[in-house]
Every structure is written in structure tokens, then in C-alpha cells.
Amino acid sequence: MIHYEIHPINPEAHLFEVTLHLDKVDADGQLLYMPNWIPGSYMVRDFSKHIQWIRAENKKGRLELGRVDKSTWKLPPSSSAVTVVYQVYAWDLSVRGAHLDQTHGFFNGTCVFLAVSGREDETCHVDINRPDGEDYVHWRLATGLKPIEGTSEFAFGRYQAADYDELIDCPVEMSDFRLISFEACGVPHYMALTGRHQVDEKRLADDLTRICEHHIDFFGGSAPMDRYIFMTYVLGSGFGGLEHRNSTALHCSREDLPLESDEPGKVKDTYQTFLDLCSHEYFHTWNVKRIKPAEFLPYDTQNESYTELLWAFEGITSYYDNLALAQTACIDKEEYLTRLAKTLTSVRRSKGRLIQTVTDSSFDAWTKFYKQDENAPNAVVSYYTKGAEISVCLDLLIRQKTDWKKSLKDIMGRLWNEYGKVDKGVENDTIQTLVLEETPETSHQAIKDFFEAALYTTDELPTASLLKAVGVELKYLPRVDKNDRGSFKATLPPNKQLSDLGLEHKSKATGVMVKSVYADSPAGKAGISADDHLIALEGLRINSSTFDRQIEQIPVGETVSITGFRRDELMTFEVTLEEAECDTAYITYAEDFDQHQDHFEHWLNLKDSGQ
Template identity: 35%
Template sequence: MSQPESHLFEVTLQVSSWESEFLDLKMPVWTPGSYLVREYSKHLQNLVAFSHKNENLIINKLSKNYWRIDTKNINEVTVKYQIFAHELSVRTNHLDSTHGYFNPAALCFYIVGKQNYPYQIKINPPHSDWQISTPLVSVDGTFIAEDFDTLVDSPFEIGKHQIYEFQVLGKKHQLAVWGTGNIEPQKLIKDIEKLIEVEAKIFGGLPYDRYLFILHLAATGGGGLEHKYSCTLNYPRFGFRDRDKYNRFLQLVAHEFFHLWNVKRIRPIALEKFDYEQENYTPSLWFSEGTTSYYDLIIPHRAGIYDTNNLLENLSKEITKYLGTPGRLVQPVSESSFDAWIKLYRQDANSANSQISYYLKGELVSFLLDLLIRNKWDNERSLDDVMLQMWEQFGKSETGFTPNQLQQIIENVASIELKDFFAKYIDGTQELPFNEYLAPFGLHLIADPDPSIPYLGITVKTENNREIIKYVAANSPAQQVGIDPGDELLAINNFKVTSEQLTDRLKDFSAGDKINVFVFHQDELRSYWVTLDAPRPSRYQVVLKEDADILQKRNLARWLGTNRSKP
């Protein structure tokens, strides 16, 4: 990192005791935990290779991420290249005058056929006061990875970041914070400790001796990426004082930390061994990510970070988002899992009409399964038992599970056949029967439509002083007359309308009214007569039934805990 302002990592790969006519090098196209081919090699430049005599070696590029170096009669090879690093995300690389951060999948070659060999990595910071944080162990300044998988799973943070050390259940933890904001480290660490304790209780302990949290505080954005012995978190720098934003951050922590069991060790069979060259398909991301999303709602509540009112409000928001996505009736969640590589991370104007997130539906399917098991077993069993059995049978040995094995364990815990449940709600697109599963706990889901807003079916956003229609709902009044995503909204009934004004303007009309909508369609002025439909629910809410009986209230208390404030 001799010139961090250039955003260029300078990488030297040294290979010794080489006995072959060729040295084949490949760079991953994706990184585990982020299911999209990101073509990391597009950031590579100035690739050269030398022998131990400093002779230039011939390099042939065989494919987008594959290079072959002629090494006949040469057993020591030095390869040098640069990687442009200007994307601050949890899955890529970022280098500037303040720090360097990288994921080895986005920076490092692997030697074809030698992925199981040890890899050693040494960091040369640009300044003497820059420190290094990584889950890898250092031996005399060199970090050791037992194989390429371990290297890929070990992010590096290099700079003048703040490091906070703490212990939970006798295990060492570090929080490395880059950036400034309104974070209160000691308060945050106390809450993180609570989350760790709750999650460790589910699985019977912590499967590591040391764990690293890397936190990037930036202007905007957010997200996380899990690793076996660490995680990276990005969050807005001033998102820690507002209580709701703070709680959302702790949900992010709970989510990524839960992954150290679910997906890093309890893995679908397709992810048991990583193929870094191409997509690794599995229909089970609804469990790996969605079930983890359910627990990131529940765990802060169990830890006492927020109460039952907050939990049910958060759950209501998730259900509202789900029921507001027409694609839930088109794409099964198992298909959403399988197609993550081409759909979830590549949203377009029709995505909401044709897709459903395996995070979102997986979360709600897991919620129903938890209620189903709890109701069947009077809260003596729960989804926790599923997680524990998956850990004991697959996680400890890191043996990949099949979809059938996952279903079998859920059925064993529930002690009922779930073939119909899986067919309808995981491999099918039938509506999730929320009230059927909520009723035994004295809860029900109610719709909260705004009767004053008739339904048009478009979403509008202001871009460069133009009102652009970003989304047109399937089968909506707007779609039925031919209004398209990308059209520029101009006026309703001859009067200009903006994205901010649209809702109020619609309140001037009723269902069944015809309105004249003016748009630019590819710069052509068009007008459409649209018949407005009845108002649609804008919000759904999980509430306590007024007539809930003693048994229902008891079930609710045993699910959510008697020491929590009641809804």
C-alpha cells in the first residue's frame, strides 16, 4: 500500500518448490456469503511474473479469471499485480489515505490444484502507526491460513482504527472500528455481549477461541458479511443515537454473528466445498439466510434490548413488506434461493412483480415453523431445537445437508409430517396463513388500509428534477392501461404532480373514478385514462386479540418470555 491515495493494493505472490511446466493461477469470481458473481478480476492490472533469476516469464490469459505462467525448469516464481480498491462494501476492497480493507477472495489468486495448501500473507502498511486486524493468527508478522478457504474467510482491516477488547463466556473478542460517528463503544459492547450470550445458549457454547467484529462507519449504506471467526459490518456513522436505528444495527450484529453457526458451519451440501469459479446453487438459502433473519428479530428481544412491542412492530413491518410484494405469488422461496445469483442482487423494474426475497420469505416461513413447533409441544420445543440438531448433526463436522435432511430434522423436532407445508410455502406460492399460526398465541394480523387513498399502482422517485416512475405493480390500474417503469410522470387531470404530491393528489379521488395521467414515454407525450381501484392495505400489524383466553396468553408469555413488557 505504498500510495493508498491511488486506491491500488500492490500484491506480490511468491511460489517456491514448484515442479511443473506451468503455474496456473485463478482469481475467485465471488465470495461466500454474497451470492453473486462479481468478477473480482476486473480490478486487476499490471500483472507480471519473474523467475528467481529475475527473468520475465510468459503469461497467457486463458479466461476472465485464469492465467497460465510458463515455468519450465523454474521452481521459484514471483508474481506481481495491482488491484484497484475503491468500493467500500463488506464483500470487496477499499483503500484510501485513512485505511485499507480487503476480502482475500477479491484480492488473492489461488494456485490451481493447491487450494488445500497453507497460504502465508504479509502486510506492508504505508505508515508505521497503521495496525492490522484480522482473524488469522500472526507468526513473526506473517499471517497463516491453513488453506485457501481459510484465507478467503479472513478479512483484513489495516489502519489507525480503534480496537476494543472484551470477553464473553471466557472467549476473547475484539471490536475494530474504522471511521467516526456517534457510536458509544462501551454501551454498544455491553449489548453485543448480551447478543453473544443468547446465541451461544442456543448452540451450547461458542465454537471459537477468538472472534473479531470489524465495523466501518461511513456516510451511508449498511450491511454485513459473515465469516467463521469474524464479521464485517457497514453502518451509517450517525445511526447509533436514534433508538430505532440503533436497534436495527444490533439486529445486523445478531444476524451476522448467528451466521457463524448457520451457513459458516451448518451449510447446504452445495456450499460444503466452495467452487470459486462459478455459481454454487442451492434451494436452501431460505434457511441459511431467512431463518437467520428470523433470529435477528428474536435474539435482541431475548437479550432484553427491546421489548415485545418493538418485536411485534418489527415483525409487522416484515409482514407488510412481504404482503406488499406481488412476486410472492409468482416465485417459490426455494426457487428464490436457487436463483439468488441472477435475481436477488440484480433488481429491475419488474423484480417486485416476479420475485420474492429468500431473506424475507425465509424469515416468515421460519417464524411460522417456530410457532407450529411451539404450539404442538406447549413451548417445550421450538425452532431452537431444530438449530441445535442441525448443529450437532451437520455443523460440528461441517458436513453439508440436503434439503430432504433439513426437512427431516424439522419434522423430527415437530413430530409431524410437513410435506404439505413444504409443498405449499417453500416449494409453492400459496399465501402464508399467518392468522392460523398466530391464533394459539392470542395474536392476529390485521390490515390497516388508508381508505382515503384509491389504488393507482405506481412508485415514483424524483431523479434530476424529473418524476420517474420506478415501479408499476402487476395487474394494477396503471399497468392495465400501459403505463411503464421509466416513464416520466407529468400531470394528473392537467395539473403537474411530483412524487411528494402524488399521495395527496390521489386523496382527491375515490375508487372507480377515472383520472387522466400524463407521462413522457421515451420522450413522447402520452395520456392515459386510468380507473382507480379500491384502497390497498398500506400496513399490516400483529396485535393481541382482545378476547385472548388464558391459554393463549400463557402460550404468548412462554414464547416471548414473562419478563418482557406485554403487547
């Protein structure tokens, strides 16, 4: 048996102490290693760097631990059991890492548990201990690991994992959290809320019940887990999630949660976003945690695992996460169309879509998508948002080519039954093959052409024409203001001629700081660059709150002088303003919507939700 103990020995110093008990060691010595990355977040993070110190001993005394590489150690041969003890510094406040202080403790197994090379398939036991002291007597524990040997649910004690993969796929939250309980299709579900907050528990539980039951029904009505936990850290400002086999780690802002004082029948935008996040990570229970790219079977957490399929595993998930909100009546159809418009705006504003294919974006996630710099808007396309747009198109295309008898849902059902349930990896052409098998032969060339263009070129997608067939009109117009990311509009706004610099910035007390400059934009042509501190426009100090409006009101074609600092050098840029791009998606009902309403409702499946 491989046995671990983990103890938050010093919350003030953010230190976990971990003990690994090994009953035996290979005759030639035993390799131990720490993962270099965590599944679901495709970047090498070198978790071993947080080990403060490490030592090993057997009944005869101290053993010498040899270093093999940055994350691997080697035990010498031993005729008796071996104990390895080490301390981990935990101050990574993210869903990917480990964090410990006087208010809570959280860790992913990838950050704290050494793997025993060659024995990853063996059962693991882990004793999870409460911090010492009276201040922590009210703390509880939330994890997807199975409690054993008298340990109660949500209590500190002994837990079991079937293998190392399960051990690192069940994060742990420990604190005096608020626990919200509900059932979905007969399966116990929980949300553990850590951090200071207020929440309308009933509304949150009711909404999550509908979303979880929707996803369970979507994949055939039988959940692949016997319990599920949303571990949510509530912050003043924060957002993110990471999926696991029977849980998810979430970060949200306090304003994201529903309050009893919220207007009845109104779903504030921040709460919609939080429900999107919950829906997204829960959909991953099937799509990426069990339906996986072949390259992820099994995960190799020591080395990068390259796949071009993240457009499907993140993009399809991103498509269905907010569609589920409409289909469960958490939001209405026009709120859904607004969220779709924001996704399309995000794709259109990325100049990287003209440079990088979505499959390249997936393959290069390790070096480009997860390591974005100031030039990322010009060089990287998101496999989340463009993958979601591809999924919208694919869903509507399948419906049209099958006379509305089939949809992308049928493809996902086959992926679950033929791949996810039997641990068979999805290949690069699997989805294309399934779509061709589900559609008439007369449509095959059109479908092949769509996949080729969508996945392997930077051509624009046929989104507008496919939406037109369900009575929805899509137009791209200039943004109304800095915060405009598109929306549903009963009537499309007029296409006003506005001037634009072509850069993104953040406010400074003395002007604005440039975050990024779009390729071939007026700012780029004038030589303005990221990190330039712009302080004056035409000799007058820049007011960050009015800067964008000032620029928009300058006539197109006029040249203005902008002064700023690059590092500590004062520079002046002569910028000739150009018309703002039509890069903001607005969706409205087409004039002939009545003729397409049945198809619209078929697409969104709104009849059962009462809309």
C-alpha cells in the same frame, strides 16, 4: 509454503500491490486463478477484472504467463521458486469488495489473493503492510487471520491461514479505527469502527455482549471461534453486512449508532436496525459458515453453486436476528412485534410471491435475486423475508405439535451438532426430516403438507392462524402513508378506503420518477412504466412531496390524466384509480390474549429478559 505480501502502494490511486511467492511449480506448469464470487453473496462479480497488470519471474528472469480464461493464468514449468507480482484496483465501497484511499483500506481475500490450483489445502502466510508515509503511522489492522512470528494483534505484520478457504474468509480493515472490546462467554470480541462518528461505547458493547452470548448459548454454550471482530465502516448513508467465520464486514450510517445523548431507555429505530444487522451476521457464524448446504462443501468460487436452501440459511437467520433483541431486552416485546410486522409487510407487498417459490428464489439467486431490475417486485420473492415468515410459522407449528416441549431451536441444535460440527452438508430434505423426528407421528402429515406448501408452492402461509394461538392478532390493511411498513398497534387502525396507483417512485425536482410498476395495478393498466418521469396530474404540476396524498384523496373509480416524459417524448396516461391493497401488516394483542399469555411468553422466551 505459499506466501503472499500485500502493500497499499498508492492510496490516492486506490492500488494494492500483491506478491505471491511459490516455492515450486507443477511439472506441467501451474494454474493460478482469482475467485469469481465471494461466499455469502451469490452473484458472479469477476474479481479478476480489477487486476491492472500481472507478471512472473524466477531466478533466471521473466516468465511468460498464459491466459486460460477470464480469471485463470498458467505459469510455465520452473526448476526454481517463482514470484508473481500484480496490482489490484480497489474502489469498491462495499462489504464484498476491496477499497483503498487516504482514509482506510479494506479487502476481502477473494478480491486480492490468487489461488494456487491444486494447493488450496496448504497453509498460507501473508505479510500485510502499512502504506508508506507519515500520514499512515497511526493506522492499525483488524482481521480474523492469526498473527504469527512476533506480529502483535491489530498490528501490521505476518499472518497465517490454515488454507486458502480461510485466507479468503478473513477480510482485512486498515485505518486509524476506534476499537471497542468486550467478552462474550469468555471469548474476546471487538468492534473496529472506521469513519467519522460518535458512539456510546458502553451501550454498544453491553448490547452486543448480550446478543453474542445469546447466540453462543443458543448453539450449546461453546463458541466455535477463539476471537471475533465486527469490522464496521460508518458512512453518511449506507447499510449492509457479509458474514465470515470469525468476523463480519458491516456498513452503517452515522445515525444508526447509539449516542450518549439518546433518550435513556429508548432504542431508536435506526439503532435497532443496526443491532439486527450485527445479530444477523453473528448468527451466521453457525448458520451458513459452519452449517452449510451440501452444495457449499467445498465452495467452488469459480462457478455458481446452486442450492434451494437459502430460505433456511438466510430466512431462519432473519427470524432469529431480531427475536434475539427481544430475548436479550435490547428491545421490548412490542418493538419486536413491530419488526415482525415490517417483515410480513415486505413479503405481502412482493407480487413475486405469487409467481416464484422461495426455493426457486434461492436457486435463482445468481440471476434474479442478486440482479434485480425494475420488474423484480412482480417476479422475485425474497428468501430472506419469506424465509423468515416460514421460520416463524415452523417454530410455532413445532411448538403446537409437541405440546410446547420442542421448538425450531431444537432443530437448529441438531443441525449444529450433527452437521455443522462435523462438516456434513445439509440436503434439501434434511430440515424436514429432523422436524418429523422431533414431532409426534400424528402430526407428520400436517408438517409434510406445511413444508410442501411453504417451500414448493406460492400459497399463502398460515401465519395469522399460528400467531392467533399465542394470543396475537395479525391483520393486513392499506398503508397509512408512503413510509408505513406496518407495526404493533394497541388498537388496529380503521380500514379506510384509499386510492392507489400501484407504483413506486422517487422524487424529482420536476415531479416523480417511476421506479417500478406493480402488475395489474391502475398504473400498469394505463401503460405507465419504470423510468417514466411524471410531471403533471390533471394539468397541474406534480409536487413530489404531496403526490401520494393527492392520489389517496381521489375517489376510487375516478379516472385522472397523468402527463409525463418517456425518454424525451411527452405522453399522457388515463388512469382509473383502484382501492389501495391491504398489504400492510399490523399486529396487536387478541381479545383473549390472557388465555394464551403463557404460550406467548414461551414463544418469545421473555421471562429471563425481565419483560
